[in-house]
Amino acid sequence: xxxxxxxxxxxxxxxxxxxxxxxxxxxxxxxxxxxxxxxxxxxxxxxxxxxxxxxxxxxxxxxxxxxxxxxxxxxxxxxxxxxxxxxxxxxxxxxxxxxxxxxxxxxxxxxxxxxxxxxxxxxxxxxxxxxxxxxxxxxxxxxxxxxxxxxxxxxxxxxxxxxxxxxxxxxxxxxxxxxxxxxxxxxxxxxxxxxxxxxxxxxxxxxxxxxxxxxxxxxxxxxxxxxxxxxxxxxxxxxxxxxxxxxxxxxxxxxxxxxxxxxxxxxxxxxxxxx
Amino acid sequence: xxxxxxxxxxxxxxxxxxxxxxxxxxxxxxxxxxxxxxxxxxxxxxxxxxxxxxxxxxxxxxxxxxxxxxxxxxxxxxxxxxxxxxxxxxxxxxxxxxxxxxxxxxxxxxxxxxxxxxxxxxxxxxxxxxxxxxxxxxxxxxxxxxxxxxxxxxxxxxxxxx
Numbered sequence: 001x002x003x004x005x006x007x008x009x010x011x012x013x014x015x016x017x018x019x020x021x022x023x024x025x026x027x028x029x030x031x032x033x034x035x036x037x038x039x040x041x042x043x044x045x046x047x048x049x050x051x052x053x054x055x056x057x058x059x060x061x062x063x064x065x066x067x068x069x070x071x072x073x074x075x076x077x078x079x080x081x082x083x084x085x086x087x088x089x090x091x092x093x094x095x096x097x098x099x100x101x102x103x104x105x106x107x108x109x110x111x112x113x114x115x116x117x118x119x120x121x122x123x124x125x126x127x128x129x130x131x132x133x134x135x136x137x138x139x140x141x142x143x144x145x146x147x148x149x150x151x152x153x154x155x156x157x158x159x160x161x162x163x164x165x166x167x168x169x170x171x172x173x174x175x176x177x178x179x180x181x182x183x184x185x186x187x188x189x190x191x192x193x194x195x196x197x198x199x200x201x202x203x204x205x206x207x208x209x210x211x212x213x214x215x216x217x218x219x220x221x222x223x224x225x226x227x228x229x230x231x232x233x234x235x236x237x238x239x240x241x242x243x244x245x246x247x248x249x250x251x252x253x254x255x256x257x258x259x260x261x262x263x264x265x266x267x268x269x270x271x272x273x274x275x
Numbered sequence: 276x277x278x279x280x281x282x283x284x285x286x287x288x289x290x291x292x293x294x295x296x297x298x299x300x301x302x303x304x305x306x307x308x309x310x311x312x313x314x315x316x317x318x319x320x321x322x323x324x325x326x327x328x329x330x331x332x333x334x335x336x337x338x339x340x341x342x343x344x345x346x347x348x349x350x351x352x353x354x355x356x357x358x359x360x361x362x363x364x365x366x367x368x369x370x371x372x373x374x375x376x377x378x379x380x381x382x383x384x385x386x387x388x389x390x391x392x393x394x395x396x397x398x399x400x401x402x403x404x405x406x407x408x409x410x411x412x413x414x415x416x417x418x419x420x421x422x423x424x425x426x427x428x429x430x431x432x433x434x435x436x437x
Contacts (some may be wrong), residue, residue: 050421054413061417064330144360151363153435155328158412165412 002141002209009074011142012222017208021142022200023094024210027248028133029069030095032194033085034256035126037263038099038136041108047116058123058159065152065239072144084269086264090257093249096194098126099248100157100256117184120170124163125188125225129195131160132220133211141209164228182235189237196221196240198250282351287313287320297336298416301380304337304376308368311359318352320345325364328437335360363364366436374425383422383433397433399424407431 005011011018039059046052072080076082101122104114134156137149168178196214198205206213227235245251280288291313294304304310304324312323324343325336338356345354366385370379374384378400386395397407404426411421412435419432 040400050413052410052412057413057417060332061328063329064328068329104331113395147361147363151329154363154365155417156437158435163411 002207003143004143004209006143008072008077008144012077016171018076020201020204020208021145021210022073022078023199024205025069025072025076025145026135027096027199029066029073029245030093031099031126031130032062032066032069032220033096033263034093034099034259035123036060036066037101037259038101038103039123041103041112042114042119045108045110045112045114053121054162058162061159068148068152071176072148082267086267087271090252090260093250093252093256093260094199094248095252095256096191096197096247097187097253098122098191099196099244100252100259101191102255102259115180115184117170117180118187119165121181121184121188124160124167125192126195127156127160127163128225129217129221130156131224132217135220137213137219139209140211145210167228167232167234171234178234183230185229185234185237190241193240193243194247195198197246198244198249199246202248264269282314283315283348284313286348287322287345287351288313290348291322291341294337294340294344297333297340299377299380299382301376302369304341304375306370306376306416307316307374308370308373309337309364311362318350319355320351320353321355321357321359325362325368327360327364331419335421366434369434379396381431382419383431385434385436395433395436397422399427401429402429403428 005014005017005021011021036059038063039055042052043056043059044052046055062108065079066085072083073079073084074081103119104112106112106114108114131153134149134153138146138153140146140149167181170181196218198211198214205211226236245253288305291305291310296302296304296307307327309324309327310322311325314321314323322345324337324341338358341356342354344353346365352375367387368383369384375377377384381400383400386397395409397409398405399407399422402424403422406425408425409420410423410430413423414432418434420435421430422433423430426427
């Protein structure tokens with residue numbers, strides 16, 4: 001049984017614990033930030049008005065989750081939450097590659113040719129993973145993180161449910177829909193390993209009781225997602241592809257750098273402005 | 276607890292009862308189950324609140340409204356609002372009065388049972404018919420869904436159970 005840290009002050013007393021904890025929270029925050037940024041690029045482009053409403057609600061919730069994690073970092077003495085979110089260098093971000101991929105060809109302001117199938121599968125895989133990770137975090141040795149995870153879970157339930165409805169409906173519609181979902185699932189699988197990477201401090205995170213091991217997370221992920229995919233008559237893509245780059249160590253695509261520049265453009269104009 | 280309240284504490288709670296959800300102006304923050312505690316130390320009031328949805332854009336407005344309203348009380352110089360991480364807000368914190376007032380606003384209160392599982396049984400806030408169907412799990416705000424009543428033919432919103 002790991003020692004439980006009740007407050008930021010307690011965590012700050014133990015340098016190794018603090019550094020390991022911060023590394024985990026950066027991963028949590030940056031994953032939610034990037035996936036919700038990609039979600040926000042769908043605004044006005046979703047297949048129908050109800051989906052526009054739903055996806056923007058999910059995006060708003062998820063951005064709120066990221067903000068809560070950045071706030072935790074602020075409480076742990078890593079600077080102002082908004083600065084942490086906006087002013088770091090690209091190599092200081094810790095998000096998984098899956099969360100930073102573009103939505104498709106083009107740009108949301110000009111000729112967006114986005115792939116809705118990929119939106120469904122990427123977000124579905126992310127939410128199944130996020131659920132497994134939140135379940136693990138509920139038992140985290142950092143009590144404020146456990147409380148936050150419990151709260152996020154209540155909202156996240158609807159996000160996961162939402163993408164499952166899309167899979168259920170499309171997989172039972174046309175052959176084209178099935179083909180597109182299968183292709184999107186394959187593309188998602190290219191990056192799915194990136195989610196399960198805890199970075200160089202991963203073993204320490206598990207040892208300090210901050211989160212469960214990657215094996216446990218993987219098992220939970222696969223048991224839920226495989227049942228859904230096979231139940232929907234889609235092709236189970238099998239083993240994860242080996243990790244190529246590790247976002248957890250700050251290695252990101254040019255697509256990510258472009259996204260970051262857009263994301264922080266307004267904030268950088270006047271960081272003193274009140275929001 | 277009520278009889279132990281000082282007159283100042285009573286005034287603070289009365290003021291809080293006047294602060295409503297900016298998006299649902301029939302329901303007070305107290306009725307939404309968002310006010311956890313009020314502490315008074317000399318001329319400073321601390322209001323401990325439980326945020327509803329994490330990304331809710333109305334939280335800052337609620338905070339400002341609380342500060343403004345409570346500051347009006349004579350003898351109060353400083354008002355601080357603290358949003359708590361624990362306990363977490365769940366939709367069953369909405370009081371019985373709150374649930375009635377939501378209906379007056381045309382919004383169905385969240386079901387008390389069957390939390391986040393299975394099919395929700397939602398009654399129409401206009402005609403109380405149980406013959407309703409969900410049109411979209413996500414509504415105009417993160418906390419609401421859109422339903423349709425097959426009896427009185429009105430579309431309406433419902434607070435999601437969390």
